[in-house]
Amino acid sequence: xxxxxxxxxxxxxxxxxIGRISAQTFAREGAQVVVTDLYAxxxxxxxxxxxxxxxxxxxxxxxxxxxxxxxxxxxxTIDHFGRIDVLFNNAVSKNPATARDVDFIDFxxxxxxxxxxxxxxxxxxxxxxxxxxxxxQGSGSIIFTSSTSSIAGEVAQxxxxxxxxxxxxxxxxxxxxxxxxxxxxxxxxxxxxxxxxLEGWANEAMTQAFLDIQNVPRLxxxxxxxxxxxxxxxxxxxxxxGALMRVDGGMSCATPMVPVVRAWL
Ligand SMILES: NC(=O)c1ccc[n+]([C@@H]2O[C@H](COP(=O)([O-])OP(=O)(O)OC[C@H]3O[C@@H](n4cnc5c(N)ncnc54)[C@H](O)[C@@H]3O)[C@@H](O)[C@H]2O)c1
Numbered sequence: 654x655x656x657x658x659x660x661x662x663x664x665x666x667x668x669x670x671i672g673r674i675s676a677q678t679f680a681r682e683g684a685q686v687v688v689t690d691l692y693a694x695x696x697x698x699x700x701x702x703x704x705x706x707x708x709x710x711x712x713x714x715x716x717x718x719x720x721x722x723x724x725x726x727x728x729x730t731i732d733h734f735g736r737i738d739v740l741f742n743n744a745v746s747k748n749p750a751t752a753r754d755v756d757f758i759d760f761x762x763x764x765x766x767x768x769x770x771x772x773x774x775x776x777x778x779x780x781x782x783x784x785x786x787x788x789x790q791g792s793g794s795i796i797f798t799s800s801t802s803s804i805a806g807e808v809a810q811x812x813x814x815x816x817x818x819x820x821x822x823x824x825x826x827x828x829x830x831x832x833x834x835x836x837x838x839x840x841x842x843x844x845x846x847x848x849x850x851l852e853g854w855a856n857e858a859m860t861q862a863f864l865d866i867q868n869v870p871r872l873x874x875x876x877x878x879x880x881x882x883x884x885x886x887x888x889x890x891x892x893x894x895g896a897l898m899r900v901d902g903g904m905s906c907a908t909p910m911v912p913v914v915r916a917w918l
Pocket of ligand 1 (some may be wrong): 665666667668669670672689691692695715716717718743744745746747767771798799800801838842843844845846847848849850851
């Protein structure tokens with residue numbers, strides 16, 4: 654309790670999955686939370702759950718692909734709560750084409766631009782509007798949700814991983830640019846997390862197969878990512894800046910041969 658007492662946190666894509674659980678977790682730890690999502694109804698539902706539990710939340714409809722929405726998000730946060738301590742850039746493009754982006758030869762250029770616009774620029778421009786307030790305070794924690802897809806090659810989703818690799822670069826660049834002035838920036842690289850986004854592209858057989866490549870007994874839950882986000886949002890992580898935190902059940906800690914060898918043991 655109270656690990657975020659006195660802090661104001663803004664979360665994008667907070668109407669579902671990782672963002673939703675993070676908003677509720679931050680609020681339980683004493684933060685005032687601005688719950689934003691492309692879908693007003695889901696943002697309002699999450700904010701209501703927080704307020705009914707005795708917390709303090711404001712819901713906003715924000716399309717992170719639209720800079721005017723991002724400016725409005727930060728302005729509203731300052732108007733309503735007077736400050737911004739945590740910016741959690743978590744929204745991800747939800748284009749139906751994302752689920753079947755499997756033919757590199759038929760490269761989907763429009764999808765590439767959408768992923769870059771929402772997944773990368775959405776967070777970068779949110780930082781642009783939040784940073785002046787954080788720098789004036791001399792403190793702030795920015796968090797991006799990246800992905801393990803950012804750290805190696807893929808055989809599908811030819812823009813998603815690229816967008817997350819760009820997220821990693823901006824995370825480290827923002828960390829280096831503003832760290833001396835008290836603003837930290839870190840990224841979380843989730844593995845396979847049971848959220849609506851995962852259910853949107855992986856069938857049950859794939860999901861079970863993903864378990865085989867993890868080096869823990871279970872798949873990830875949104876709470877696993879929210880726990881890392883809470884740490885990065887709090888002052889407990891004051892010495893952590895520019896880190897790319899893998900929260901992936903050990904998926905990326907071993908050679909790809911491990912599941913094969915384990916089956917042979
Ligand atoms: N679930 C996983 O296995 C997994 C793995 C690696 C990374 N991630 C990352 O975690 C983050 C959260 O994903 P999730 O699994 O919770 O997904 P989710 O689909 O449950 O939630 C994503 C939210 O983003 C919102 N959104 C979509 N487009 C938006 C826009 N333009 N503006 C604002 N909000 C928008 C959606 O409405 C939704 O509420 C994403 O950045 C995703 O890339 C997830």
